Every structure is written in structure tokens, then in C-alpha cells.
Amino acid sequence: MSIILETKGLxxxxxxxxxxxxxxxxxxxxEVVGVIGxxxxxxxxxxxxxxxxxxxxxxxxxxxxxxxxxxxxxxxTRMGMARSFQVAQLFPELSxxxxxxxxLVAAESPRPSFLRPTRTPIRIAKAEDILEEFGIxxxxxxxxxxxxxxxxxLIDIAMAxxxxxxxxxxxEPTSGVSVEEKFSLMDTVMAAVRHHGVTVLFVEHDMEIVExxxxxxxxxxxxxxxxxxxxxxxxxxxxxxELVIGHHAPQGGVRKRSAGQ
Amino acid sequence: xxxxxxxxxLLAVTVALAAAGxxxxxxxxxxxxxxxxxGLVVQGVVxxxxxxxxxxxxxxxxxxxxxxxxxxxxxxxxxxxxxxLGLAVVVSLAVAAVLGLxxxxxxxxxxxxxxLALSMILFGVLVKxxxxxxxxxxxxxxxxxxxxxxxxxxQKLVSYLLTVVIAGIAAQLIYLYMHSGVGQISEAIRExxxxxxxxxxxxRWLIYGNYLVAAAISAVGxxxxxxxxxxxxxxxxxxxxxxxxVFIALLGGITHVAAPFVAAVLFAVxxxxxxxxxxxxxxxxxxxxxxxxxxxxPKGLWSLIQRDxxxxx
Amino acid sequence: MTTLIAILIDGxxxxxxxxxxxxxxxxxxxVMRILNMAHGSFYAIGAYCGASLVGWYFTGAEGSPYWSYLxxxxxxxxxxxxxxxxxxxxxxxxxxxxxEILMVIVTYALLLILExxxxxxxxxxxxxxxxxYSLLGRTEISGLAFSNYDLMLVAVSVVVxxxxxxxxxxxxxxxxxxAVIHDREISVAMGVNVRAMFAATFVVGSVLGALAGALTAPxxxxxxxxxxxxxxxxxxxVVVGGLGSIEGAIVGSLMVGLSRAAAVHLAPEIELFVIxxxxxxxxxxxxxxxxxxxxxxxx
Numbered sequence: 001m002s003i004i005l006e007t008k009g010l011x012x013x014x015x016x017x018x019x020x021x022x023x024x025x026x027x028x029x030x031e032v033v034g035v036i037g038x039x040x041x042x043x044x045x046x047x048x049x050x051x052x053x054x055x056x057x058x059x060x061x062x063x064x065x066x067x068x069x070x071x072x073x074x075x076x077t078r079m080g081m082a083r084s085f086q087v088a089q090l091f092p093e094l095s096x097x098x099x100x101x102x103x104l105v106a107a108e109s110p111r112p113s114f115l116r117p118t119r120t121p122i123r124i125a126k127a128e129d130i131l132e133e134f135g136i137x138x139x140x141x142x143x144x145x146x147x148x149x150x151x152x153x154l155i156d157i158a159m160a161x162x163x164x165x166x167x168x169x170x171x172e173p174t175s176g177v178s179v180e181e182k183f184s185l186m187d188t189v190m191a192a193v194r195h196h197g198v199t200v201l202f203v204e205h206d207m208e209i210v211e212x213x214x215x216x217x218x219x220x221x222x223x224x225x226x227x228x229x230x231x232x233x234x235x236x237x238x239x240x241x242e243l244v245i246g247h248h249a250p251q252g253g254v255r256k257r258s259a260g261q
Numbered sequence: 262x263x264x265x266x267x268x269x270x271l272l273a274v275t276v277a278l279a280a281a282g283x284x285x286x287x288x289x290x291x292x293x294x295x296x297x298x299x300g301l302v303v304q305g306v307v308x309x310x311x312x313x314x315x316x317x318x319x320x321x322x323x324x325x326x327x328x329x330x331x332x333x334x335x336x337x338x339x340x341x342x343x344x345x346l347g348l349a350v351v352v353s354l355a356v357a358a359v360l361g362l363x364x365x366x367x368x369x370x371x372x373x374x375x376x377l378a379l380s381m382i383l384f385g386v387l388v389k390x391x392x393x394x395x396x397x398x399x400x401x402x403x404x405x406x407x408x409x410x411x412x413x414x415x416q417k418l419v420s421y422l423l424t425v426v427i428a429g430i431a432a433q434l435i436y437l438y439m440h441s442g443v444g445q446i447s448e449a450i451r452e453x454x455x456x457x458x459x460x461x462x463x464x465r466w467l468i469y470g471n472y473l474v475a476a477a478i479s480a481v482g483x484x485x486x487x488x489x490x491x492x493x494x495x496x497x498x499x500x501x502x503x504x505x506x507v508f509i510a511l512l513g514g515i516t517h518v519a520a521p522f523v524a525a526v527l528f529a530v531x532x533x534x535x536x537x538x539x540x541x542x543x544x545x546x547x548x549x550x551x552x553x554x555x556x557x558x559p560k561g562l563w564s565l566i567q568r569d570x571x572x573x574x
Numbered sequence: 575m576t577t578l579i580a581i582l583i584d585g586x587x588x589x590x591x592x593x594x595x596x597x598x599x600x601x602x603x604x605v606m607r608i609l610n611m612a613h614g615s616f617y618a619i620g621a622y623c624g625a626s627l628v629g630w631y632f633t634g635a636e637g638s639p640y641w642s643y644l645x646x647x648x649x650x651x652x653x654x655x656x657x658x659x660x661x662x663x664x665x666x667x668x669x670x671x672x673x674e675i676l677m678v679i680v681t682y683a684l685l686l687i688l689e690x691x692x693x694x695x696x697x698x699x700x701x702x703x704x705x706x707y708s709l710l711g712r713t714e715i716s717g718l719a720f721s722n723y724d725l726m727l728v729a730v731s732v733v734v735x736x737x738x739x740x741x742x743x744x745x746x747x748x749x750x751x752x753a754v755i756h757d758r759e760i761s762v763a764m765g766v767n768v769r770a771m772f773a774a775t776f777v778v779g780s781v782l783g784a785l786a787g788a789l790t791a792p793x794x795x796x797x798x799x800x801x802x803x804x805x806x807x808x809x810x811x812v813v814v815g816g817l818g819s820i821e822g823a824i825v826g827s828l829m830v831g832l833s834r835a836a837a838v839h840l841a842p843e844i845e846l847f848v849i850x851x852x853x854x855x856x857x858x859x860x861x862x863x864x865x866x867x868x869x870x871x872x873x
Binding site: 072074089090092093094098101112160163 | 438455457
């Protein structure tokens with residue numbers, strides 16, 4: 001299977017703090033990879049480096065076999081790798097539709113037009129389609145600042161997805177979302193992702209969610225990857241149990257799962 | 262090509278203003294001409310405000326425009342209005358192209374203060390320059406239009422019409438710009454610059470583009486002001502001048518393309534009366550009104566009109 | 575060689591003046607995140623009050639002329655205290671949650687208001703009170719004559735700098751202030767009376783601004799507009815040093831002051847550009863200023 005993203009010996013330190021140590025990862029086309037680890041383990045640092053926001057101290061990053069070291073985030077996005085954010089990064093005073101149209105305009109060309117209108121029938125249709133996919137078509141004209149948290153996360157991801165990337169990195173897609181909504185949100189997201197045929201890597205704290213959707217897990221601790229493999233193996237791994245999951249069962253007990261929205 | 266409501270309205274107003282020029286008394290066309298020219302500079306300020314940047318030194322380009330006309334007319338002997346306008350635009354773009362490389366690296370207060378500093382540098386340079394008249398500046402000869410020299414009575418009307426036409430065209434173009442890719446994404450930059458970067462665009466180059474456009478429009482405003490008053494001086498680059506542009510921009514708000522022009526006219530009218538009655542407290546009044554706008558009407562006077570519209574609907 | 579001495583001493587006197595002007599500005603920004611454009615007005619008001627008081631003293635009273643120095647300081651403290659308190663309590667404290675650029679516009683409005691108020695109160699004719707300046711005489715260094723008043727200002731700025739540094743770094747209140755500079759929200763959460771600190775800081779800043787004006791008054795002709803020239807310079811210094819840092823203001827003043835002195839003696843045409851040139855250079859290499867803090871990660 002062809003490899004879409006590869007890091008070799010990736011390191012990053014901030015003074016005495018080692019945020020990433022010798023990260024070697026190979027993501028194959030079509031995989032759905034979960035990234036777990038306690039806070040400060042280096043997961044977001046990894047995403048920030050891979051998307052060009054943070055330069056690594058040393059190491060190599062290859063996207064579709066091309067080095068992306070030193071490239072700016074906008075260049076990497078144009079190459080086909082998009083991301084969503086732990087705290088949804090949206091345009092608060094614009095409508096949801098305009099947020100998505102902005103993403104479309106950006107995806108279409110690095111030099112947007114000075115005079116031609118953004119709101120064209122084609123773009124509006126595409127934006128409405130993705131809103132439909134994400135289950136929030138009713139929020140079309142709402143001002144983003146008035147939109148609830150779960151929907152904000154969805155819009156954040158939709159904006160990354162509407163540009164048709166080949167790989168999507170999701171940084172804690174369910175963070176800040178209430179427990180009852182997490183599953184339906186991930187169901188929606190993963191359905192959309194599968195529909196667009198995108199390779200996905202997402203960071204997540206909730207083990208039940210990770211287990212449900214991924215074919216492979218990367219476990220981070222203190223800047224290093226301590227386990228890398230199929231969910232069952234990683235979850236059973238001694239070090240992972242000790243340093244990431246904890247010895248007790250992950251959020252056990254009876255829990256009501258909302259059967260979709 | 263179909264025109265939407267706003268475009269139609271703008272066109273109608275442009276035509277009306279032009280027609281009015283034939284019937285209106287001189288003092289009115291003079292006031293309107295100056296106000297529209299000022300409004301053009303304010304459009305430049307507003308274009309940058311939409312990206313979240315406040316230019317406290319737009320007077321720099323306003324002054325370049327004015328002095329462009331003066332230099333062409335008095336030192337180069339060229340009185341053609343179109344050449345003078347062209348020169349104003351070319352010089353301002355050249356200066357903006359260089360300064361923009363520095364300015365676009367900064368945001369918020371740094372951008373604001375740097376823009377102020379740059380315009381004050383021009384002021385200082387002009388004041389020290391005897392050849393250009395130092396603090397007094399100098400008078401500018403009347404314009405000719407492609408070889409035709411209007412008579413003394415026609416002169417004022419022709420420059421008024423030119424201003425109205427330019428303002429009208431500018432309004433139409435800016436309206437299109439506001440709804441275009443660059444215009445919308447510029448507003449997105451104000452809201453969240455990092456996201457714009459991650460969407461695949463360079464906020465810095467977009468801001469640079471806006472900076473250039475704003476410079477050119479402001480220079481045109483300066484040139485037209487020189488046409489109207491027949492005089493230029495370093496005061497055009499002084500901080501108080503730039504402050505007035507910011508004031509008018511906040512007065513009108515950044516949401517509607519006509520707002521800078523309307524606010525500029527309102528400002529001109531109020532100022533004429535204020536200077537008549539209380540000549541020593543003009544800045545005071547400006548300051549107090551500015552505070553009032555910020556505290557009570559953060560979206561500018563235009564928000565009053567919008568509010569009413571929504572109430573009616 | 576004489577030129578070098580001239581540059582050094584002129585640079586030093588100019589730097590000390592710059593520091594006095596910029597100290598208040600940087601403290602207010604550091605603690606309150608407000609770039610006070612009206613700082614120039616405090617300077618002007620201090621200058622006018624100082625010049626008026628001293629002028630009155632020399633036209634009537636028969637005491638020793640050396641009292642005029644005390645009067646200058648008193649005028650500064652009184653005017654800075656009054657104006658600072660009125661503005662902070664009457665306007666600013668209602669706007670603390672606004673964003674930075676809006677606050678700049680607010681202080682800009684204040685500048686407009688205070689410019690006219692100053693003109694109304696003091697008139698538009700210039701004030702000359704040269705007596706405190708010439709009283710101290712001159713010193714000859716290497717064949718060049720330097721005013722002792724200017725040299726005294728250097729001493730004053732050193733004292734002010736030392737006191738400011740000591741308060742910020744060696745006192746309990748200073749530590750609290752530095753905490754607020756670092757993170758306002760956490761300080762509030764920790765129970766620091768941030769409101770009181772803001773009021774105190776603003777008043778200290780305005781007094782410092784007025785002091786700079788009052789002490790400069792004997793050396794210049796006090797007239798409308800001196801405030802605005804000053805704010806642009808002060809900003810350049812503060813930006814070079816890093817907003818909110820006293821050490822930065824010291825280093826910034828020295829860099830700008832010495833560069834300007836060099837320009838004045840060697841290439842006077844570029845005097846204006848030199849100051850902004852230095853500012854641009856520093857910002858190009860270190861956008862947060864020499865002693866400024868880099869911003870934390872946002873995403």
C-alpha cells in the first residue's frame with residue numbers, strides 16, 4: 001500500500017522541554033489512524049509540525065513522497081493535507097455559509113479574484129451539500145458566533161474537507177462536545193470522510209471513540225511514540241495501559257448513546 | 262449585465278450628483294467635491310479596517326497624491342488632469358509597494374503606530390524642504406483636460422464632475438470588491454488569520470494587496486483635493502488629517518460602500534458650522550464624538566440606519 | 575574625537591529624555607495593554623503646568639531660584655495625578671475589556687480632547703521659562719560646552735529608571751504588577767486587585783509623562799503640538815525595547831538616542847529616518863522588541 005505521510009526521526013524541543021523525540025511514522029493511503037496520549041504527550045505538536053506551523057528541531061517529513069520540511073501551512077494545505085483544530089478556528093462574524101465559501105474560494109486558487117463575487121450558484125451548492133453531509137443544513141445562514149459548540153467542530157472539519165484534501169488531520173474533533181453528542185458527531189464526520197475517500201489521522205482522548213473508528217493507533221507519551229499498531233494490540237500493551245489509559249476500564253458503566261441526531 | 266439594488270442606487274446617486282452640479286451654488290459643489298475626495302481616502306482606510314488594521318497615517322498617500330499634482334503642475338509644467346491623476350497613482354503605488362513590505366509584517370497597534378510614524382516622516386521632510394514651499398506649501402495651476410482648458414467659470418464645474426464620476430466608479434468597484442474573493446477573505450483575515458493561512462492563502466500578501474489599493478485610492482483623493490482647493494501643503498500628511506480619515510471611517514462604519522462618502526459629507530457640513538461657532542474646540546468636539554461613537558455605536562452611524570430597517574421589517 | 579564625545583554626550587542626554595518620556599508609556603502598556611496615545615498630552619500638560627508655575631514664581635516671589643526645580647516636580651506630580659485619575663476613573667476603567675486597537679482609538683480621542691483643552695487653558699502662545707535651565711550653567715568637556723541642566727536630566731532619568739526597576743523587581747507590589755503584566759486573567763483569578771493596580775499604574779504613568787514634560791519645559795518653548803511629536807518618538811523607543819519592559823525602555827532609549835545623535839552630527843538629513851530605521855531593523859529581527867515576550871502558541 002502506498003505511503004501518504006511519513007516522518008523520519010522527527011524531533012522538537014523547546015529549551016529543556018522535549019516535545020517530540022525520534023518520531024518515525026508511516027501512514028498508508030486510506031488508513032484511519034487514532035492518536036492517543038495524555039495531555040502534553042506531544043500529539044498536537046506532532047500535528048503542528050506535520051502541517052508546517054511548527055518547524056521541527058530535526059528530522060524529515062514526507063507527504064506523498066515529497067519533503068514538506070520548511071513549507072508554510074498554506075503550501076501544505078494546497079498540496080493536499082488539511083487539518084481541523086482543537087479549538088474550532090472559524091470566522092465568527094461571517095455566516096456559516098460564508099465560512100464554507102471562503103474555504104472553497106481559497107481551495108480553488110491561491111490568487112482569489114478582486115472583482116468576481118464569491119457567492120456563485122456552484123459554490124453555494126457545494127457548501128450546502130457539505131452542510132447536508134454534516135447534518136447541519138439549517139445553520140446555513142446563522143452567524144458562526146451564535147452556533148453551538150458541536151456544530152462549530154463540524155463546521156471546522158467541513159471547512160477542511162470542502163477543499164478536497166487527500167489527507168485530513170483532526171485535532172481532538174470531539175473536545176468540548178458533551179458526552180452524549182460525541183458519538184453522533186464522530187459518526188457524521190467519519191461518514192463524510194469515507195464519502196470523500198480521505199486518509200484520516202485524528203487525536204482523541206475518549207478510548208471508546210478511538211476503538212470504534214480506527215484501524216490503527218499511535219500512542220504518545222512524553223514526546224515519544226510508545227506503541228503503534230492495531231487497536232487491540234495497542235490497548236493491551238503494558239506501557240500504554242500504564243501511561244495512557246490507566247489500569248481501570250475506560251469510562252465503563254452504563255452510558256446512554258444517542259442514536260444519531 | 263444586471264445591476265443589483267445597491268449598484269443601481271449608487272449609479273442613480275452619481276448621476277443625480279452630477280446633474281446637481283449644473284444647478285447648485287458654488288459653495289455646495291465645492292463642499293461636495295472636497296467631501297467626496299476625502300471620502301475616497303476614507304475608503305482606503307476602510308478597506309484596511311476590514312482586514313482588522315487601522316491606518317493612523319493614511320495622510321501619507323493623501324499627501325503624495327496632492328504633491329504629485331503640485332509637482333506635475335508647477336515643476337514639470339504639465340497641467341493635464343488625467344496625467345496628474347496618473348502620476349499620483351503611480352507614485353503612491355511605488356511608495357506603497359516598498360513600504361507595504363514592511364507594514365504587512367505588523368498588525369494591531371504596531372501597524373497603526375508605524376503608519377502614523379511614516380506619515381509624520383513625510384510631514385517632516387516636506388516641512389524642511391524649501392523648494393516645495395516648506396510649511397506654506399504652494400498653489401497649483403488649474404487643470405486642463407486632454408488639451409482643453411476650461412474657462413474660469415467652467416473650471417470648477419468640470420473638476421466637480423470629474424470628482425463625482427471618479428467617486429461613482431470607485432463606489433461601484435469597491436462594491437464588487439467587497440463581495441469578491443479578496444474582499445471576503447480580507448474580512449476573514451480580520452476574524453481569524455491563522456485559519457486563512459490553513460485554508461491555503463497568504464494573509465500577508467492579501468493585506469499587501471489591500472495596502473496598495475488603499476494607497477492608490479487615497480492618492481486620487483489627494484489629487485482631487487488639490488484640484489478643488491488649488492493648494493497643497495504638508496498639513497496633508499499631518500497626524501490630525503489622518504485622524505480625520507479614521508474618524509470618518511468609524512463614523513460611517515465598514516459595512517456599506519456608500520458609508521464613507523455619506524459620513525464624509527456629514528463631517529464636512531458639521532465642520533463648516535463648528536468652525537464658524539467654536540473655532541478653538543474642533544478637536545475637542547471630534548474627540549468627544551469619537552468616544553461617543555465607540556461607546557454607543559461601535560458599528561458606526563450606519564448601524565442606526567440598519568437598525569431602523571430591521572425594525573420596520 | 576570631539577565629534578565622538580559630542581555624539582556620546584548628546585546621545586546620552588537625548589536618550590535620558592527619551593527614557594523619561596517612554597517610561598510611563600511602557601509601564602501603562604505592560605500592565606494594562608493600553609497604548610496610551612494621550613501620553614503626549616500628559617507630557618504637554620506637565621510642560622505647561624511646570625512652565626506656568628515656574629514662570630509665576632520668577633515674576634513675583636523672592637525666594638531662591640533653586641526652588642524652581644521643586645516647583646517643576648510638584649507641577650508634574652499634581653497635574654499628572656489629577657489628569658490621570660480623572661481619565662482612568664472617569665473613562666478608561668469602563669473599557670478594560672475592549673481589544674487593544676479600540677483602546678488606541680479611545681486614547682486617540684483623548685489626545686484630541688486634551689490638545690484643545692490645553693489650548694483653551696494655556697492659550698496658543700509659547701511659554702518660555704528658561705531660568706531653571708540657564709541657572710545651572712555649563713560644563714566644558716573636551717572643548718565642547720554642555721548645559722548642566724541636560725546633564726542633570728541624565729541623572730534624573732537614571733534615578734527614575736533605578737527606582738522603577740527596584741519597585742518592579744524588589745517589592746511585593748512590584749511582583750504583583752509583574753504577575754498582572756504576564757497574565758491579567760490568572761492574576762484576577764488569584765485574587766490580585768487588578769482594578770486598583772490599573773488605577774495606580776495609569777496614574778504613575780501619567781505622572782511620569784507629566785514629569786518628563788515639566789523637566790523639559792525650561793529647555794524648550796512650550797507650545798501646542800509638542801505632545802504629538804513626543805508620542806511618535808516614545809512609541810518607537812518602547813517598541814524597540816519591548817512593550818512593557820523597563821529594561822527595554824532603557825536599552826531602547828539608548829539605541830535610539832545614540833543613533834539620532836550620530837545622525838545629527840554626521841548626516842543631519844536622515845535624522846528622522848534614523849529613528850524609524852532603528853525601529854524597523856529591530857522589529858525585523860525580533861518582532862516583539864529586544865526585551866519583549868514572544869507570544870504563546872495559539873493553536
